[in-house]
Amino acid sequence: MTSNADKGLLIVLSGPSGVGKGTVCSMLRKLAPELVYSVSATTRKPRAGETEGINYFFKSKEQFCSMIDKDELLEWAEYVGNCYGTPRSFVNETIHAGKDIILEIEVQGAMQVKQRFPEGVFVFLMPPSLGELRNRIENRGTETDDSIRSRLSVAAEEIRLLEHYDYAVVNDQVELACERIRSIITAEHCKRERIMPYVKSWMEEVR
């Protein structure tokens, strides 16, 4: 049996909508090839340039519901009219193989993972300020004034969830945010609890 010390880390990267989780995760894929990236299932249609199995597994509503019924998803949530979920078996296989896996998901899903997998590492991506988050939402250019207001108030509610996370990373510059996330992962690997099982086995050997 694999002990916790041999397992990889499950890292959840989440945060309010508009904070830049997707951008940070894409940069992280380039900067941190040692991490495994969980590919989510979604009912949303592919955007230009997105590839099946790399960006998402694109599913019909029926296929997605069947994954829920068969308990194949570690978590799932509805976001702006589409469903998104994390396939459970790939996550389990990866961490049991001793590799670290990162899930880039919105906050409702992150809270489900927290309940089912409390030993995960929960990283909350923060905007540098509420004003900056507003700019980012406005600069998408797709929102009406009403929609900007409601997205901002949703984002403010989402920021309250920070208390359930282990770390807060400010996304002021994408590369810096990635470096902070990599430092967190390094620190997590150095935690006493992960090292103790090895030390205990050494002690047995010299007894």
Ligand code: 5GP
């Ligand atoms: P997008 O449609 O822009 O790719 O993603 C929309 C939102 O869904 C983002 O906030 C992204 O983090 C989130 N998301 C992507 N995959 C998952 C998933 O598997 N589960 C959950 N809960 N959210 C996801």
